[in-house]
Amino acid sequence: MSTLLLRNGRLLDLDNGGEIGDIVVTDGVIVDLGPGAAERYRPDGGPVTEVDLGGDIVIPGLVNSHTHSNQTIEKGLCDALPLDAWMVVASYGGAGARLSPRDLYVSAMVGALEMVRSGATSVLDCARSDNEWVDDGMDAIMQAYADLGFRANVAIQYSDLDFFSSIPVDLVPGGAGLRKPPVAAPDVVLAAANRFVDRWQGRSPLLQPLLGPSSLPRCSTELFEASVETARGRGVRMQTHLLSAASQVPMAQQRYGVSTVEFLAKLDALQEWASFAHAIWLSPEEIELFAQTDAVAVHNPASNLKLGAGVAPVPALLKAGAKVAIGADGASSNDTQNMFETLKLSTILHRVQGPPSTWPTAVDGLGMCWNGGAAALGADVGRLAVGAAADLTVIDTGYVWPAPAEQLRQQLAYAELGSAVRSVYVAGEGVFVDRRFTSIDEDAIRAEAREIAARIWSTLPDRLARFEEVRPILEQVEAAVGGTVGTCH
The missing domain is CATH 2.30.40.10 (Urease, subunit C, domain 1)
Structure with a gap:
C-alpha cells in the first residue's frame, strides 16, 4: 500500500x-x-x-460538473451570439470543426491542465467525437485524463435529430420544411455508446464512461427513452442538457404534450445517476418536481451569461431542496475552464434579483461545487x-x-x-x-495545441459562411421566442 x-x-x-x-x-x-x-x-x-x-x-479539489473537452482549443470562437446561433458555429448545423482523435486528446489535456491549475481534481466531460472515428476519438479523450491522472466521468455525446429538428422552426413560415428525418435508428446511435461503456467500465477507478444524449430536443423520444433504459440496465450514469434555451420550452409541449421535467419524470429518468446541465427555463412546478428527486442540476453561469441563455433559478432550486452542482461548460462558450471563476459567478450572479435573504452565499457556492459535484459524479469527493x-x-x-x-x-x-x-x-x-x-510535458502539449488552433482558425471563414446561410431562419426563430441573433467576429 x-x-x-x-x-x-x-x-x-x-x-x-x-x-x-x-x-x-x-x-x-x-x-x-x-x-x-x-x-x-x-x-x-x-x-x-x-x-x-x-x-x-x-x-x-474543486469539481467541474459539466464541460465539453472537444471545445477547449476554440476559446474566443464567437461573440454576442445567442445559444442556438452559437451552436451552429460551434457544434451543429454543419458549421462545426472536425477534430481527429489526436486533436481530441490534446484538447482534453489542455482543458484538464487549466482545470488543475485552478484547483480542480475532477470533471464531468460531455465529449463529442466525429462519427467517422468515434471509438478512437472517445478513447483518446479518456487516455488524456488517464495520462494526467485526473478523475473524469466522460459522457459520450450523441443525438439522432438534425439541428433544425431541435429548435421550433415551425414558428417561422415554411420553417418546418427544414427538418430532416433522424440520421439513424436509436439502436444504431446507441451502439457506439455501448461499445464505449464496454471498453471503459471498470477499467480505472478514476475514469467512468457515461451516456450523453445531447439534449432532449436533439434526440428523438425513442432514442432518449432507450438511453434512459440503457443507463438503468447497465448501471451507467448519464448527463444531458436540460432547458438551456427558451426555444426548448415550446418544443417540449409540441413533442411530449407535457413539460420537459414532467416527461423526464414519466420516464423515471430523474434518478441519482442522472445529471442535467443548465436547467434554466424551469417553471415553478418543474422546480418542485425536480427537487423531489435525486437528480442533479448543473449550473453553468459563465456560458449562460455569455450566450444570453438566461439565469438559472438556482435560489429557487436550492430552497426547494434540489441537488445543484456547478460547471464551467465548454471553452468555446465560456471561455475558460477555471472553476474558481465558476464558483464566484454561481453565487453573485443571482444577486441582481430577489432580496438578500435569497442570495446564494459562499458556503452555498462551495456546497454546489463539492457536494453537488460529488452527487453529479457519483463519487465520494468534495470533503475532508x-x-x-x-x-x-x-x-x-x-x-x-x-x-x-x-x-x-x-x-x-x-x-x-x-x-x-x-x-x-x-x-x-x-x-x-x-x-x-509531474507526469505531463506541459510545454509540448501547448505547442501541439497551438498548431491545432492554427488549423481550426484557418477553417473559420468557411464555417462562418455556412452560418450566414442559416442566419435568417435563426433570427426569425429567436424573434418568435423573444431573443435576437448577434454577430460573430
Missing part, C-alpha cells in the same frame, strides 16, 4: 474550519486527519510520501473526511490569508482565480506539485 502524509496543513471544507492538522492517505483514500494524524500513522512497509505544508490550506477520496488542493497562504473559517471560505469563493494553487493531488497522487505537473 502507498501512503501520502500531508503535515501541518490548515484543513478547510464545509465542516473543517481551517485548523492546523495532518492528512493520512492510503491507496487514494483518506484514512486519518486532524491534529496528530501523522504521528498516529503506523508504517506498513509500503512506500510513503511525506510533505510538510507549513500551514498552507488544504481543501477538497475519513473514507473520502484524497482529491486535494493545496492553497498557498501567501495568496489566501489565514482567517476565521467564514472569511476563509469567502476568500476562496470570491477572491481567488487559481494563482494560490500550489499543489493538486488526485486519489493521493501528486498531479501538480509546487506548481509543476
Whole structure:
C-alpha cells in the first residue's frame, strides 16, 4: 500500500474550519486527519510520501460538473451570439470543426491542465467525437485524463435529430420544411455508446464512461427513452442538457404534450445517476418536481451569461431542496475552464434579483461545487473526511490569508482565480506539485495545441459562411421566442 502524509496543513471544507492538522492517505483514500494524524500513522512497509505544508490550506479539489473537452482549443470562437446561433458555429448545423482523435486528446489535456491549475481534481466531460472515428476519438479523450491522472466521468455525446429538428422552426413560415428525418435508428446511435461503456467500465477507478444524449430536443423520444433504459440496465450514469434555451420550452409541449421535467419524470429518468446541465427555463412546478428527486442540476453561469441563455433559478432550486452542482461548460462558450471563476459567478450572479435573504452565499457556492459535484459524479469527493477520496488542493497562504473559517471560505469563493494553487493531488497522487505537473510535458502539449488552433482558425471563414446561410431562419426563430441573433467576429 502507498501512503501520502500531508503535515501541518490548515484543513478547510464545509465542516473543517481551517485548523492546523495532518492528512493520512492510503491507496487514494483518506484514512486519518486532524491534529496528530501523522504521528498516529503506523508504517506498513509500503512506500510513503511525506510533505510538510507549513500551514498552507488544504481543501477538497474543486469539481467541474459539466464541460465539453472537444471545445477547449476554440476559446474566443464567437461573440454576442445567442445559444442556438452559437451552436451552429460551434457544434451543429454543419458549421462545426472536425477534430481527429489526436486533436481530441490534446484538447482534453489542455482543458484538464487549466482545470488543475485552478484547483480542480475532477470533471464531468460531455465529449463529442466525429462519427467517422468515434471509438478512437472517445478513447483518446479518456487516455488524456488517464495520462494526467485526473478523475473524469466522460459522457459520450450523441443525438439522432438534425439541428433544425431541435429548435421550433415551425414558428417561422415554411420553417418546418427544414427538418430532416433522424440520421439513424436509436439502436444504431446507441451502439457506439455501448461499445464505449464496454471498453471503459471498470477499467480505472478514476475514469467512468457515461451516456450523453445531447439534449432532449436533439434526440428523438425513442432514442432518449432507450438511453434512459440503457443507463438503468447497465448501471451507467448519464448527463444531458436540460432547458438551456427558451426555444426548448415550446418544443417540449409540441413533442411530449407535457413539460420537459414532467416527461423526464414519466420516464423515471430523474434518478441519482442522472445529471442535467443548465436547467434554466424551469417553471415553478418543474422546480418542485425536480427537487423531489435525486437528480442533479448543473449550473453553468459563465456560458449562460455569455450566450444570453438566461439565469438559472438556482435560489429557487436550492430552497426547494434540489441537488445543484456547478460547471464551467465548454471553452468555446465560456471561455475558460477555471472553476474558481465558476464558483464566484454561481453565487453573485443571482444577486441582481430577489432580496438578500435569497442570495446564494459562499458556503452555498462551495456546497454546489463539492457536494453537488460529488452527487453529479457519483463519487465520494468534495470533503475532508475519513473514507473520502484524497482529491486535494493545496492553497498557498501567501495568496489566501489565514482567517476565521467564514472569511476563509469567502476568500476562496470570491477572491481567488487559481494563482494560490500550489499543489493538486488526485486519489493521493501528486498531479501538480509546487506548481509543476509531474507526469505531463506541459510545454509540448501547448505547442501541439497551438498548431491545432492554427488549423481550426484557418477553417473559420468557411464555417462562418455556412452560418450566414442559416442566419435568417435563426433570427426569425429567436424573434418568435423573444431573443435576437448577434454577430460573430
